[in-house]
Amino acid sequence: MATTLADVARRAGVSPATVSRVLNGNYPVARATAERVHRAVAELDYVVNGHARALAASSSDLIGVLVHDVADPFFGVIASGIQDAMAEGDVLAVVCNTGSSAERELRYLRLLRRQRARAVVLTGGSVNGPGHRDALVDQIAEFTATGSRVVLCGRPPLTGHDGGPLPGVVAVDFDNREGSRGLTAHLVSLGHRSIGYLTGPEHRTTSRLRLDGHLRALADAGLPAGDCPVASSDFDRESGRAGVAELLRRAPGLTAVVAGNDNAALGALAELRSRGLDVPGDVSVAGFDDLPFSLDAVPALTTVRIPLADAGRTSGMLAVGSREDPPGGVLTVRTELVVRDSTGPVPG
Template identity: 60%
Template sequence: MTVTLSDVAARAQVSPATVSRVLNGNYPVAASTRERVLRAVDELDYVLNGPASSLAAATSDLVGVLVNDIADPFFGIMAGAAQNAIGEGAPGRAGGEKLAVVCNTGGSPERELTYLTLLQRQRAAAVILTGGSLEDPDHVAAVSAKLAKLTDAGTKIVLCGRPPVAGDASVAALTFDNRAGARRLTEHLLSLGHRRIGYVAGPADRTTTRHRLEGHRDALAAAGLPDGPTVHGPYDRRSGYDATLELLRRDPGLTAILAANDTVALGACAALRDRGLRIPEDVSVAGFDDLPFSIDAVPALTTVRLPLHEAGARAGRLAVGTEEPPPGGVTTIPAELLVRESTARPRTAG
């Protein structure tokens, strides 16, 4: 029996027009209404007109690449590399290129689920999810269920810089070793003699934030030191600026600041300069990711390099089948410490 848009509307107790707005994402809809519609779509297995059984083995030439913020170089680099690899990869069904579509969620869990539903309806050949995931049990369960339906319908799923889906080896995952990278960065500062280190963290509900903070605190614990002051915020320059002022308020004697990423580090540097402090003579600053501008900052940023372009390209090849999945479905990509001019021994160290 064919499931229609009207069937979904009846199940969700909304109008067909509202269902269309939710699935097309072209008109604002209340979050509670959106959730009802998406739940009805899942319950009825509404994909496209036609029996669900005929869709199980049918996929289009579409590949979706989900990012939190396309303006953030972290996501832009991975998405661009993935798109290039998809275009250069296996041909589409008619002999032409597969079409890579970048879906910008803005960090919204609702938008992430909406895009996954839209890609399911379009019978996407593959979906690449980039960056850390939201640490909310309900959202994790909803995404896992959606990914399972996509894979059941023949869609390849690739995670790039995102933790693997527990118990699902059919989903290829390229994970970044954020813990080890943050630990090495903290050990570098400790080796220089820093003992009063502030930390500007990312959003508290993201896996990337937790893993990097855990690595930092593991290094402190191994050195017999307590956790230093920590401030959470978005992964942007303004957050780095405001958080650094707060860290200095909490501990005016800080000798080093670790930032959640290089963009946040730029904000931290600006705040220190506005307070009349020199980098690294008064306060050392370190970032994370090795974004393209980090080496051109003044002074050049000590950071942790993640091979974003290489990871994105590999995700694209996995999506179109020109590279075999890693054994067990999961590969951990190492992080490399890059020591530059923004870190030095504190003045109080001998």
């Protein structure tokens, strides 16, 4: 027969209410008493009924982490950082793979709310479009109304329908626009004037912000955007290959390619090699994110570094309340240009 709370109370010589107070940590109890309770719990191998605790309280010990693609190193590094921040706490982090589906993201939010999750961390760019945005705001408002928290990691801050801040929501936002602007400016400084760009999925805020930074750098340099073609990718290797083929078809004299992320940049490198083009001798290539494989690419990839693991840890701490909220509810994570061997001067 399973050990009950009453069994623990008898072993510790206290009332069941005192045991509940010690285990929930929501009421001051003398240290000696608390030690007796914890000792009794260990001796009897008592396991707290998490579902009952959630019903008695407003939330459980569950933290939801929503990612677009659990197999993508970008999200893997962030999720690992989030779990690192929770390793010392008495919480369970559950990673939910949305497959970049806006509908699945909303469904997971509903399920986590039904499970009385203490918090949820939404990672990666959000879907552009008023329909999904309005539905997301509604879901988050219902989630936080119960006292739960929402952390946006790697996506822009989210406001309510009235344009004001959403209570219980904080954002760890990546400076995608300025990072991309600095990367393209680096290529311009090397003499490149025909720079192709591989953007990500059109409906993602990350794609829009990084493309915007690229276009701003072209404007800063007085380069007509029409001379620098843009092709779509899905932020993965295969679409990166296809995107570079499209760029070369439209601009055979291309001297540089900027990819919206490192995965697409790997595809670009592969396609250029298959065509007998040297990187960076014939075409320079750059990515974004500085994922672990970027240093080992051939040649080593010039990219924009986001401290993903640190951003994940910060998001995890905000989710469990072990770190104070940033001013205004928004913490902007700065990016860093990392110059490696895949970029060089315009071919002589």
